[in-house]
Amino acid sequence: MPPFDQPAASSPEIPHKNGFLSQFGRSSETTEFFSPIPEGYQRGQTAYIAVMGTVMSGLGKGILSASLAKLMKDKGLTVAPIKLEGYLNVDSGTLNPYRHGEVFVLDDGTECDMDLGTYERLLDQNLTVRNFTTAGQIYSEILERERRGGYLGRDVQMIPHVTGEVKRRLRELAMSGGPDGGPVDLVFIEVGGTIGDYENGFYVEALRELAFEEGAPNFCSVALTYILEPPTLGEQKSKAAQLGIKRLMETGIQPDLIACRAESPVTEMARQKVSMFSNVPLHRVFSMHDRKSIYTIPEAMRAQRLDREVLTILDRHQKVDPVHEDSSRAQWSAYGKSIMATRKHAVNIGILGKYTALRDAYASIDKAIEHAATHLNAAPNVQWIEASEISDATVDEQLDALDLDAVIVPGGFGERGVEGKIAAVRHVRERGIPFLGICLGFQVAVIEYARNVAGIANAHSTEFDPEPNGGVIAELPEQKAIEGLGGTMRLGGQDVALQSGSLLCALFGDAAIVRERFRHRYEVDPDIVDQLQEAGLVFSGRHPEQPIMQGLELPRCVHPYFIGGQFHPELTSRPLHPQPMFMGLLAAAIRRRNPELARAEISTRWLPKDSDVPQAAAES
Numbered sequence: 312m313p314p315f316d317q318p319a320a321s322s323p324e325i326p327h328k329n330g331f332l333s334q335f336g337r338s339s340e341t342t343e344f345f346s347p348i349p350e351g352y353q354r355g356q357t358a359y360i361a362v363m364g365t366v367m368s369g370l371g372k373g374i375l376s377a378s379l380a381k382l383m384k385d386k387g388l389t390v391a392p393i394k395l396e397g398y399l400n401v402d403s404g405t406l407n408p409y410r411h412g413e414v415f416v417l418d419d420g421t422e423c424d425m426d427l428g429t430y431e432r433l434l435d436q437n438l439t440v441r442n443f444t445t446a447g448q449i450y451s452e453i454l455e456r457e458r459r460g461g462y463l464g465r466d467v468q469m470i471p472h473v474t475g476e477v478k479r480r481l482r483e484l485a486m487s488g489g490p491d492g493g494p495v496d497l498v499f500i501e502v503g504g505t506i507g508d509y510e511n512g513f514y515v516e517a518l519r520e521l522a523f524e525e526g527a528p529n530f531c532s533v534a535l536t537y538i539l540e541p542p543t544l545g546e547q548k549s550k551a552a553q554l555g556i557k558r559l560m561e562t563g564i565q566p567d568l569i570a571c572r573a574e575s576p577v578t579e580m581a582r583q584k585v586s587m588f589s590n591v592p593l594h595r596v597f598s599m600h601d602r603k604s605i606y607t608i609p610e611a612m613r614a615q616r617l618d619r620e621v622l623t624i625l626d627r628h629q630k631v632d633p634v635h636e637d638s639s640r641a642q643w644s645a646y647g648k649s650i651m652a653t654r655k656h657a658v659n660i661g662i663l664g665k666y667t668a669l670r671d672a673y674a675s676i677d678k679a680i681e682h683a684a685t686h687l688n689a690a691p692n693v694q695w696i697e698a699s700e701i702s703d704a705t706v707d708e709q710l711d712a713l714d715l716d717a718v719i720v721p722g723g724f725g726e727r728g729v730e731g732k733i734a735a736v737r738h739v740r741e742r743g744i745p746f747l748g749i750c751l752g753f754q755v756a757v758i759e760y761a762r763n764v765a766g767i768a769n770a771h772s773t774e775f776d777p778e779p780n781g782g783v784i785a786e787l788p789e790q791k792a793i794e795g796l797g798g799t800m801r802l803g804g805q806d807v808a809l810q811s812g813s814l815l816c817a818l819f820g821d822a823a824i825v826r827e828r829f830r831h832r833y834e835v836d837p838d839i840v841d842q843l844q845e846a847g848l849v850f851s852g853r854h855p856e857q858p859i860m861q862g863l864e865l866p867r868c869v870h871p872y873f874i875g876g877q878f879h880p881e882l883t884s885r886p887l888h889p890q891p892m893f894m895g896l897l898a899a900a901i902r903r904r905n906p907e908l909a910r911a912e913i914s915t916r917w918l919p920k921d922s923d924v925p926q927a928a929a930e931s
């Protein structure tokens with residue numbers, strides 16, 4: 312039986328010496344069809360849900376897709392999301408966070424779009440390079456294959472070759488995206504950009520073909536649109552949404568479900584209009600209006616029975632495991648209730664960044680704070696501080712004025728703002744203000760300590776001063792060997808060995824080794840480690856074998872909470888599993904704000920023992 316509803320081969324497959332053809336279809340002289348099917352692929356085993364945006368980008372396709380995927384995962388189905396990016400960059404590594412939001416890093420070292428962070432957080436699932444595709448990846452692969460003679464004299468075309476490569480990747484994911492590397496029940500496909508963009512046109516065409524080839528009930532398409540509410544009119548207008556959906560239908564894709572973004576709940580009238588112009592029944596047109604937290608969206612979709620509609624469209628009700636669903640929902644709704652509850656402990660958290668004008672540049676830090684705060688009943692007031700506006704002479708006055716209970720110095724590249732960050736670390740170290748240094752923030756803490764405590768007056772990083780007299784942060788030897796932009800960083804998950812008895816170790820529940828994600832080119836110079844430790848800085852997190860310093864702290868008798876990681880703790884924080892270093896930071900911030908509060912009221916798990924805490928600092 313041919314795998315798809317297309318004519319059976321009129322001529323036998325032509326064998327090819329490297330087996331390439333058997334995977335990539337019949338000779339182009341014999342047929343126009345080109346649908347490379349991975350070996351062993353079974354149609355109907357996996358269903359595909361495609362999420363596409365209309366009207367404009369930035370509406371939250373990732374959130375929509377991740378929320379739907381979460382609802383399905385809670386029901387016991389296995390899910391694999393994929394983001395299809397239209398840009399020609401091969402990955403997100405070289406993108407400016409000011410333009411594109413933060414670069415998210417997966418455990419396998421993939422540098423990708425921040426939406427992958429949304430998926431990991433909502434699904435509580437680690438993703439890999441297979442869950443992220445860019446036009447750059449697709450084209451490079453095709454051009455390489457063409458040079459190897461893989462297309463056998465055929466002219467390589469957008470259709471069927473480029474679309475064929477897109478479908479091949481989606482089917483590969485379907486076959487191997489499951490938790491054990493096996494097939495997955497559902498693949499969620501998010502198309503970057505907006506319908507009508509040149510960049511993503513070939514993805515949309517590939518999805519049209521995929522929908523036809525997979526057939527009902529194995530494909531469901533979801534459109535995200537936008538309902539305008541101009542203040543001058545005072546009512547919701549659906550025309551832009553209608554035109555956007557119409558544009559989608561012109562591509563040959565009929566939406567099965569529509570989510571309407573809007574500021575306030577979308578009226579029945581507006582939903583009726585959308586329904587009427589799109590052939591989508593009213594009960595499948597969902598109001599996805601602004602909410603206090605994106606984590607409430609899955610429940611809102613459930614309340615409107617969208618989960619059931621998707622299962623009906625895909626004929627997969629029989630796959631639901633009600634016991635699994637009940638327990639997952641119980642956990643999630645408890646978290647949802649804490650999100651909505653009025654919080655008890657107000658705290659001021661300062662984040663000293665370079666891209667502070669754009670919150671998306673630090674999206675995961677924002678989320679990690681939210682997760683920890685929800686668990687600790689805290690109401691964090693996050694203050695974004697532009698590091699380049701701070702100097703050593705003015706820092707005390709500037710930061711005192713903000714009345715901060717904790718400070719985070721996040722990761723970053725480039726020199727701008729570095730001296731301001733160093734000054735801020737001195738301020739929080741001397742004042743006993745809880746501190747978390749992340750990646751560059753960790754390096755800056757080392758530089759500050761070296762300069763102001765260990766007496767290395769010219770301490771710096773070779774990133775900012777290529778030949779410093781007191782270079783304490785230097786390029787990693789293995790990175791030095793591969794100079795140039797892109798592909799020269801230490802990336803992805805690595806083990807961190809924790810010093811027993813340290814604050815870091817206590818935060819991680821006395822674990823000996825934890826796994827965290829890295830993205831850096833520079834590290835603490837191993838030759839300077841002893842000198843810094845003798846001066847009192849503790850490198851409590853190290854590489855298990857190599858002399859790479861991965862975590863630091865000040866003893867609790869010196870400072871209530873001064874901690875840093877060469878890694879990015881924010882990337883592994885999940886709503887139900889908040890990252891311990893953020894939990895510790897928030898707990899210390901609450902304690903600082905309310906020193907008289909009983910430890911048990913905050914949660915003793917995250918606080919150092921009172922006997923360990925410096926009295927002067929605790930009281931200040």
Ligand code: GLN
Binds near residue numbers: 725749751
């Ligand atoms: N610029 C520093 C390095 O490359 C820190 C990187 C970061 O903060 N992600 O090592």
